[in-house]
Amino acid sequence: MSDPQESRPASETRRAWQDLLGALAEIDADWIGPQRGLAPGREHLGIRGLGMALWGALDLYLENEPERPHFVRLISPYRKWGDNPDAIYFFAPLRGDLTYRVQGRRGREVYLSLTVHGGDRDGHWPTRVVAELNMDDMAFDADGSFEVVLSPEAHRVNWMPLEEDAGSVVVRFYFNEAQAASAQPELVPDLRIETVDGPEQVPVPDDETVARRLRRVEAWVRSKFGGQMLGPQPRRRPSWYSEVPNTMGPPVDWTDGDGGGWGAVDIAYSAGEYELGPDEALVMEGRLPEGLFTNVVIWNELGQTADYLERTVSLNDTQMELGEDRRYRVVISHRDPGVPNWLDTCGEPRAAVFWRFMLPAEPPEAPVCTVMPVDRVADGGQ
Template sequence: MDRRDVLKSAALSGLVGSLLAPSLQAVAADNPDSEAAAALKELQKAINELEAAFSSPEWKLRTRQDFAEARRVLLHVLMHGLQCWLEADPSRPFFTPFINQHKKMLGDNPDARYFSAVINDQHSYRISGNLAGATYTSFTLELGADTSGDGIGSTLNDTEFKADEHGNYEIIVSAVEQDGNWLPMTQGASSITSRHYYERENSINNDRLHHIPIDIECLQTTAPRVSPNDSDIAEGIQRVTTFVRGNVITMNAKNSPSWVSRIPNQFTPPIKDDSHTSITYAARDNVYSMAPFVLGPDQALVIRGRFPTCRFSNVVLFNRFLQTLDYEERTVSLNRAQTVLEDDGSFSMIIAHKDPGRPNWLDTEGRPYGIVFWRFQLPKGDIQPLVTEVISLA
């Protein structure tokens, strides 16, 4: 199409708009407060309430940077809500990437890709995909669109389903047991999350060319889709509002799991239990340990320990909103393939504002405080406690 055709099309669209304007005005006059308009106001209200909450004592935000990052995480959660929940139809599901270098929330991971699809427990589904060289692959049913939901339901990992010699697989998600790869449908399931972990020297999320084939389809036949009406669009906006309200959160003593340390620069012993299964978007196969770091300008935190026998493990630095620091241009995480071990197989990692001139440096970006987060996946035996020491680099 050349420039003249484009101009003609633009002129025609303007003409159509002029011709339709009187009838549209009449409709608007008869229905000034549509469901979609009310839902959009509710979303705006939720955003305004969160903005006001950032100044409350519960959030404990103190600096200009704290408030800026609070607004950033709000927008990242809103971004995923719009991408995943706005157009969601459980009878026509689709997988949406949960996180990437520029969409971070809920404890994202440089060494993993996550996908999310909206479903419901009244349907059955077929998931098709390829392992794509992953260290670990799993699927988890989520029982709520927000963190106030009922946690997680059924989980199926790659030790429990079969793939062919090329890594291809199919999984049926249904309430009735199926032959072959079967993920039992949990009552109340509202979405499904896939996890694809990699232990590589180059974190998988810095490999933009790596593709993980994955798809999902509903096994029930449905009538052809019709154009979304006012109610349909309102329901989509309401789902986005629910997701935003449930996932822009602050951690406090009341909602912190047992594996979260309240003491800066010290970890609680990693314990294998089911405490995180009540948390929506948690991973059943992981054991976690988390602690805040607080460091002066010339201080560093040394962490000594030993990786257990497990499928995957890494340590990641977060800001206070559980967003990874900049892993594109800095080393803010280390998996086992990236960690330099001592002669006895143990490790010594160092969290510092500047290069300490020794292996296993985790870069704070100069932040005086943040979060250190450990994952140990399907560990065998006990996990050795993490020993910490604050040292001076002056």
Template sequence: MTTPNESTTAESTLAWRDLLDTLRDLDTNFLQGDRAVHDDRHLADGYRQLATTLGVAFDTYLFAEPSRPIFIELNTPFRRDRRWGGDNTDAFYRLAVVSPDRRYRISGNKGDAIYFAITGYNEPSPGAWSDKVVLHKHDSDMDVDADGNFSFEIGPVPDIAAIVTRDYQLDAESGRPVTWHIEALEEPEPIRHGDAETAAALRASAAWLKTMFMIIPLTIGVRAEEQQTEGHEIAGAANTMGPPYQVPDSNFGWSARDACYSFGSYDLADDEALVITHTPPTVRFWSMCVWNQFMANHSAGDGRTSVNIASAVPNSDGSVTIVVSAGECAHPNAVTTMDYPRGNLAFRWFLPDVVPAMPEVQVVKLADAPTSVS
């Protein structure tokens, strides 16, 4: 057993110092190389993301108790320290760390959610990101009574390490979030926060952080007119959207099993706008939001940085046109970049009947951008 006067050789001491070394070096991901950011706001966002993801890492690895689980806030439309990882202003995400050998009861009330679900993920090694969905239930799979209450049991679930809940609102500023509760059905294990356990948690936190900053900041690419004309077009060019795709069971990170996604980027001058038109399939919910290069949206109420199935006004043919710009635009589906000259874009479609068609994207002068639906 390690005593306090031997702390310089304790495993938790060494792991803590390794974590500090990791944090010290992670900013090179957005300061140097081909993913270096180019404006002071993204620079500041990089350091905010370091703080945010450190908090998530500690919630997930250092403070979690799988035999005494609780749901912690993972993303919310309002908390500025939980704007990360592909967030949006429509949804509340929560996370509970669980054990594959235990049984749990999950209960709650649906509130005003248009869609809600739980997804269980594996952990290939301590701190490694999930590469497989091992459990999934959305609201149609649950017995929800007339008052919106639900309750069900899960487990044991082989390989499960964490549960993520999703709660999508048509208007998060006025809607009632889903209430979630989780309880372990067997007696909890003795609390043991010793040297070995703490060291393992700190090392897992560092591993998770390193992977996160291998992903962010997202690249934007060059504008189409700046690309070379010879050979293939550069993948991920600015002011384009990628092909929509369905999330498979084998995936990377905490992706939504019921969702289709399309990701893109923008690089706009102050007098330019991006006009995006897509035709939503039959779907429970869809949204499009603006991110910074760290996959973070602004908090709800800061400015209109997203549109969804309820707030968007469709064209006469059922398509939806969205106008993205730094400045103001009169179009009913206009969203703002919050004065960021460059950033990223994300479409989500939940429970679509088909994979959506490719969104059409066009760069125009802001003065020429549409101001009404067609």
């Protein structure tokens, strides 16, 4: 006797779910292995990264609709992709033809901004910045409260224009403190979003609704492993990313001309990769420009930090020990060389080094990099 369910047409949700499972299997086969730069024995990094991307996609899209969005924290000490321990980021999906109100209150952050991205409707990779607003251009109440309107029509104060391809808003809170902001569970920014002209009530999710949300989940996961954000080679490198190991690229202000994405227009970036033997150290030296914030962080092949709750894998300019005229000397090595400003490789022989210079008062210089025996770092390599 045949199973009656075999002749029953699949629901849209089941088809979308099967497509999502197929995408995960495709990424597993195509991205998580040596053909994309993950050496044998390191597949666990890819699987962990894929799990985190799926977790994020479900959080951002499965129960979040642009008609009635809510803010979702993008990354945390436990969910990582391109993460920054000194910042707390929030995401909400948008539609370019609606009007939204974002409300919140200033706290201890040194930098606050909202960025509307375009081209990323339904979970796709953002291709451009539609609008950007930072705290210098915002009006605040006496208690630090603020209200920002996102809409196609102009408003007088704290307005961000929306265009047809607008798909998301990202809110950034940067902190310059002795302890990484993301490692402080009590540090929760005051932030919320509501739709001004959307539906009064969200309908109970039906088959079509859940299927549509799952399609967004699939698109988000694919965008992370499609050569854009996560995954080793090949992928497009921005102009500020050095292709030569143990060197950093020239700091450049972020623009979507480098391939789109979720960068901040107020930051100059510089990056490269270290490649060190067990007894080697990379020494980075230079002068920090005056500005709101600077930090340096180590990422693995999947754009993830190691556990910064337990190890020092990033430094901001409050945490750094600086010399005269804001001179710095940051050391990356597999073991503690006994000097200030040490970044722990956590045993990784090769990883990315990522610098951020927030609203620098002058153009920042690329760090000068030198590889030397780790035992010679304390005496300056002499």
